[in-house]
Amino acid sequence: MFVTRKNKNLFAALTATALLVTTVACSPQTQATGSDQVQVLAAFYPLAFVAEHIGGERVSVTTLTPAGAEPHDLELAPAHTRKIGEADLVLFQTAFQPAVDEAVRARDPKNVIDSAHLATLALDPEHSHADEEGGEDDHDHGPNDPHFWLDPELLSSYAGEVAEELSTLDPAGATEYAANLEQLQLSLEHLDQDYSDGLATCKTRSIVLTHAAFGYPAQRYDFDQIAIIGVDPEAEPSPAKLKNVAATIGELGINTIFFETLVSPKVAQTLAGDLGISTEVLDPIEGLTEPDTSYFTIMESNLDALRTGMQCS
Incomplete structure (x- = not known):
């Protein structure tokens, strides 16, 4: 403990x-x-x-x-x-x-x-x-x-x-x-x-997401976060930034872009659509959006999403 x-x-x-x-x-x-x-x-x-x-x-x-x-x-x-x-x-x-x-x-x-x-x-x-x-x-x-x-x-x-x-x-x-x-x-x-067990064996150890909110789990469980926007969830990425992220996705074989619950998914969905890959939700748990959820249920949902996006076995 x-x-x-x-x-x-x-x-x-x-x-x-x-x-x-x-x-x-x-x-x-x-x-x-x-x-x-x-x-x-x-x-x-x-x-x-x-x-x-x-x-x-x-x-x-x-x-x-x-x-x-x-x-x-x-x-x-x-x-x-x-x-x-x-x-x-x-x-x-x-x-x-x-x-x-x-x-x-x-x-x-x-x-x-x-x-x-x-x-x-x-x-x-x-x-x-x-x-x-x-x-x-x-x-x-x-x-x-x-x-x-x-x-x-x-x-x-x-x-x-x-x-x-x-x-x-x-x-x-x-x-x-x-x-x-x-x-x-x-x-x-x-x-x-x-988390330690679920993310131990994965095909990729990088994730792409809109908001750079997952630095702490990335550090603890040994994966990299590549943020489209940065730490401000409401900022707009420049065309150059989108181009660089798209290139990185191709190089690393990433098949998922993550977006969060409290801000618009438009950037993630547009880029994923252009690249022919999927989107998933990663919730930074800054607030609740559903009455039957809690810190623990959201963290477990995040783990499931990470395992899918990182192609874990």
């Missing part, structure tokens, strides 16, 4: 905290269930997913980005900005959603977890905004790929941080948070093994 040393120590600390519950039950920082749930405000889905799984019924989680919306383009109403200042815990990621960054600076909430420190994978140095049209309006993601949650091990580390913070805010729930953390991390370990 890929629980870090810090999280192993966390289990012991949380258990010790739970033994002290009777002495802190009336403390102002102690939270109860029902109307006194810990109020967590998550900027977008993967952060909310973790908080919900760790917190269970002791936590009420609100997500700023609506289901089906592109999180990069989120605009906040004054009521949403106020909620950031009122929440017991705010989960966000610097440089991923400018409106949220601005609101966090303005409201200065007491308790925050900024997941940006987990997003350490540098963007492809070969990618240039010169390859895209309308580059002046591109989203600024900072120097690194923000999509750390597509690596199960990194998401497991993030879950440990959330459990630790919730236990500080709600000592009475420490045992429950520790148990929920252990269960979530075990599920993430199984998911990681599914």
Whole structure:
């Protein structure tokens, strides 16, 4: 199980905290269930997913980005900005959603977890905004790929941080948070093994996709991503970029172009049609588009799509 040393120590600390519950039950920082749930405000889905799984019924989680919306383009109403200042815990990621960054600076909430420190994978140095049209309006993601949650091990580390913070805010729930953390991390370990096994033997170790969102799984499971657009899912590729990608597809024998759920598939479908190859969906899980899906179901669907596109046995 890929629980870090810090999280192993966390289990012991949380258990010790739970033994002290009777002495802190009336403390102002102690939270109860029902109307006194810990109020967590998550900027977008993967952060909310973790908080919900760790917190269970002791936590009420609100997500700023609506289901089906592109999180990069989120605009906040004054009521949403106020909620950031009122929440017991705010989960966000610097440089991923400018409106949220601005609101966090303005409201200065007491308790925050900024997941940006987990997003350490540098963007492809070969990618240039010169390859895209309308580059002046591109989203600024900072120097690194923000999509750390597509690596199960990194998401497991993030879950440990959330459990630790919730236990500080709600000592009475420490045992429950520790148990929920252990269960979530075990599920993430199984998911990681599914990917390692499923992508072990493949005809090609390169994928072509519209949005450069899969750098973390590419690094962890040893394949290359070739992005048509780059990290900004709404940019338009230049004719020169399309020509280069088409040549690469031919050279590597790639038979699939991937596109994602929250942006137009037009670029991928047009290029695939011109080349006589297939398209598949790879979902970066920035938000949900279907009510019966979750992080785990989408990650398994992504694995199936990768196995098809990479021609794995």
